[in-house]
Amino acid sequence: MSSLINPTTTKTLITSATFRRQLTTSSAVTQRLVSNPPDLIKWVKTQGGFVHPFVKIADSGPPYGLGLVAHQDIPKGSDLIALPEHVPLKFPDGGDGSHQNLVNLARNVPEELWAMKLGLKLLQERAKTGSFWWPYISNLPETYTVPIFFPGEDIQNLQYAPLLHQVNKRCRFLLDFEKEVTRQVGELKLQDHPFGGADVDASSLGWAMSAVSSRAFRLHGKALQNGNRGDVPMMLPLIDMCNHSFNPNAEIVQEQSSSDPKMLVKVVAGTNIKEREHMTLNYGCLGNDFFLLDYGFVVPSNPYECIELKYDGGLFDAASMAAGVSNPSFSSPAPWQKQILSKLNLEGEQALLKVTLGGPKIVEGRLLAALRALLANDSETVQKHDLNKLKSLSNEAPLGLANETATLRTLIALCVIALNHFPTKMMDDEALLEKGVSTSTELALQFRIQKKSVIIDVMRDLTKRVKLLSSNESLASQN
Ligand SMILES: C[S@@+](CC[C@H](N)C(=O)[O-])C[C@H]1O[C@@H](n2cnc3c(N)ncnc32)[C@H](O)[C@@H]1O
Numbered sequence: 001m002s003s004l005i006n007p008t009t010t011k012t013l014i015t016s017a018t019f020r021r022q023l024t025t026s027s028a029v030t031q032r033l034v035s036n037p038p039d040l041i042k043w044v045k046t047q048g049g050f051v052h053p054f055v056k057i058a059d060s061g062p063p064y065g066l067g068l069v070a071h072q073d074i075p076k077g078s079d080l081i082a083l084p085e086h087v088p089l090k091f092p093d094g095g096d097g098s099h100q101n102l103v104n105l106a107r108n109v110p111e112e113l114w115a116m117k118l119g120l121k122l123l124q125e126r127a128k129t130g131s132f133w134w135p136y137i138s139n140l141p142e143t144y145t146v147p148i149f150f151p152g153e154d155i156q157n158l159q160y161a162p163l164l165h166q167v168n169k170r171c172r173f174l175l176d177f178e179k180e181v182t183r184q185v186g187e188l189k190l191q192d193h194p195f196g197g198a199d200v201d202a203s204s205l206g207w208a209m210s211a212v213s214s215r216a217f218r219l220h221g222k223a224l225q226n227g228n229r230g231d232v233p234m235m236l237p238l239i240d241m242c243n244h245s246f247n248p249n250a251e252i253v254q255e256q257s258s259s260d261p262k263m264l265v266k267v268v269a270g271t272n273i274k275e276r277e278h279m280t281l282n283y284g285c286l287g288n289d290f291f292l293l294d295y296g297f298v299v300p301s302n303p304y305e306c307i308e309l310k311y312d313g314g315l316f317d318a319a320s321m322a323a324g325v326s327n328p329s330f331s332s333p334a335p336w337q338k339q340i341l342s343k344l345n346l347e348g349e350q351a352l353l354k355v356t357l358g359g360p361k362i363v364e365g366r367l368l369a370a371l372r373a374l375l376a377n378d379s380e381t382v383q384k385h386d387l388n389k390l391k392s393l394s395n396e397a398p399l400g401l402a403n404e405t406a407t408l409r410t411l412i413a414l415c416v417i418a419l420n421h422f423p424t425k426m427m428d429d430e431a432l433l434e435k436g437v438s439t440s441t442e443l444a445l446q447f448r449i450q451k452k453s454v455i456i457d458v459m460r461d462l463t464k465r466v467k468l469l470s471s472n473e474s475l476a477s478q479n
Contacts, residue, residue, distance in 0.1 A: 003152055003171055004206040006143035030065045030141070033126075037138040044238050050082040057241055060278055063297055065141065067243045068279040073272065080250055080267040080279060081239050088219075088234040088265065089133055091121050101185060102194040108180050113173060115294070118216060118233050119208030120194070126208075127195040136237040144210035145296035148174065150440040157444035159422050160451055162308045163289050170293075171202075174209070178202040213294035215240040219265060220254055239267050244295070245280035246303065249273050252281060287359065288450050298446040305454045306358035307418060311346050311370065316410065319417055320375070323409035329374055336379040343387060344370055357418075358454040362461055363411060365391030371407045372399050393465075401473050408466045415459045419452060426452045 041051050054074050060067035074080070091106065092099065102120055109116045125131040147155055147167045155167050178201050190197050217239070218231040242250060249271045255264050273279060284290070287305045288298050299305075309315075313331035320328035333341060341347035344366040346355075355367040369390035376382045376399050382390075389395050397404035429449050433442065 003150055003155055003167075004148050004174060005203045006149045006207070030059060031143065032138065033140050033142050034138045038135040040135065040139050040238050040241070043135040044081070044083065044087065047087050048084045049087055049238075050079060051238065052078060052080045055080055055279070057238075058278075060243055063145075064243045064278075066241055068238075068241050070273045070275055070277050070279065072275050074269050076269050076272045078269045080269055082264055082266045083236060083239065084264060088236050089118070089122065089125065089136070090232055090234045091118050099194075101188060101192055105181060105184055105194065108177060110173075113170070113209065114233055115213035115216065116173075116177070116205065116209045118212045118235070119205065122211055122235070123200060123204060123208045124194050124196075127198040129196070133237075136235075139237075140211050140215075144207065144214060145439055145443060146210045146214070146294065147292060147296075147440075147443075148206050148210070150444065154438075154440040154444045157441060157448070159424070159444075159448045160289075160307075163293065163447070166289070166293055170206075170209075174202040174206050177205055181205070210294075210296070211235075214296060217252060219252075234265075236265060239265065239281075242267065242279050242281040244283040244291075244297075244299075246282060246285070246299075248280040248282045249277065250279045250281055288447055292443065292447055296443070298443060298450055300446070300450065301453075302450065304359050305450055306356040307451055307455055309355050309357065309367075309414065309418065311351075311353045311355050311367065315417070316371075316374075316414070319413035320406070320410040322416070323406070323413040325375065325406045325410060328410070333374055334379070336383070337374050340373045340382065340387070341370060346370055357411070357415065357458050361393065362458055363393055368393060368407070368411075371410055372403060375406045375410065376403050396465075397469065401469055401476075405466060405469050408462045408469070412459055412462050412466070415455050415462070419455050419459075422448065422452060424448075426456075 040057065041055070044051055052074060054070050054072040056069050056071050057066055058069040059065075060069075068080075102124055106117045106120055109120075122137070125133045126137050128134075131137065143149070147158065147163070148170050150157075150167075155164060158164055158167070181200050185193055185195070185200075188194075212233070212235065216233045216235050218233050219236075220231065239252065249269065250267050250273075251270045253266045253268050255266060267279070267281070269279075283295065285304050288302055291297055291299055291302070313333075316330035317328045320330065329337065333347075338347055345352050346366060356364045357367075365388075369387055372390050373382050381399055385398050389398050426449055429445050429452075433445050433449075437445070
């Protein structure tokens with residue numbers, strides 16, 4: 001298991017892949033790159049930006065770190081912050097020799113790790129003496145609580161294979177990329193060196209990638225040749241001091257007028273904001289895998305939390321039999337059932353076998369439709385229905401009560417299998433949390449507790465539906 005070390009300075013060259021410095025207390029979240037960084041609000045104003053006079057930076061307490069707070073009531077619709085175009089930090093379009101070398105490095109970054117590309121620019125500015133963005137960069141957290149910095153045992157403690165896979169992929173990429181960076185820039189003259197001669201290792205690359213993934217926003221960039229505006233990831237000084245909420249009281253607005261192509265990013269109060277209230281933005285309707293991987297926190301009772309399963313005939317047959325269905329046909333579907341599976345992209349070379357339980361839909365539509373179709377006896381009844389109807393849980397029993405009961409029971413059995421897959425019980429996890437553990441262990445425990453909770457919530461919901469179906473059935477037979 002490879003993990004990285006939260007760096008203290010970009011000048012440290014760390015070659016070992018094992019974790020040496022534990023994420024210990026929540027103060028690690030608020031510790032900034034330098035101990036007394038410049039006043040960020042003042043800097044934004046000096047640069048021609050606007051900051052509402054009642055907006056202040058304050059400690060939001062663990063686990064939030066710093067945040068923006070109103071020190072008097074602010075009415076709905078008020079502008080809170082506005083940034084002129086030159087203030088956001090972006091990956092630049094052009095520049096000198098050292099820039100070209102940065103572009104060459106960025107070519108090694110896969111699209112899905114876009115945060116690393118902008119991270120290279122951030123590292124460049126961090127290493128540059130007298131960088132324009134130093135007042136911003138010096139205010140960034142020194143360490144991040146994302147799992148690439150967890151000790152190996154806490155990566156294992158996540159107990160959830162899809163996230164473990166992502167964490168390992170990122171760690172492996174960073175360790176390989178460290179070698180590539182050394183290969184490409186090691187021999188460069190100082191004036192061409194993209195990081196001013198500073199050593200850049202996997203840990204400092206991880207710091208930069210996490211700084212970007214946890215703080216950058218995708219905004220409209222300059223107009224492209226086709227007239228569209230591409231989405232450009234940017235770091236937005238001060239605006240990125242807002243913490244996350246699914247019910248935010250502030251929102252980002254991008255103003256564009258044809259007469260003034262200069263882009264201005266604003267944050268506006270979406271509701272009346274009371275004195276001492278924290279300003280929040282919605283980072284996105286995301287599950288905890290994304291929040292932990294990119295931002296280093298877990299949202300309790302997250303309405304978008306899901307678990308991933310693989311659509312697998314053998315597993316589904318086992319679940320169905322455990323649910324009391326005789327002779328399920330998941331491993332050997334009839335040709336008409338195969339056709340439906342193909343339409344659902346669950347069969348064929350390009351099939352997407354990852355399906356989800358949880359979130360607002362409770363059961364992913366493709367999974368629900370597949371179960372309903374594969375537990376049906378005849379093709380006519382199934383083919384009478386539009387696939388979209390079969391995908392919807394609110395569409396009750398489209399193929400009859402018996403089919404629906406078998407479908408829901410199979411789903412419940414799948415939940416039981418998924419829950420039994422975790423090596424520990426929720427009660428054990430909660431007891432461990434109460435003992436007081438390191439930040440990374442706490443996050444791993446919270447993460448797996450939320451995964452188990454979502455499975456239990458899905459089971460509860462489906463059980464209610466089964467009960468309702470059987471009471472409908474007995475009513476129908478009485479009538
Ligand atoms: C865009 S920054 C916000 C400013 C940050 N609190 C700071 O101290 O610089 C995002 C980071 O804030 C923290 N954060 C934001 N919203 C949170 C939430 N709802 N729960 C826990 N931590 C949160 C996480 O550390 C996250 O990576």
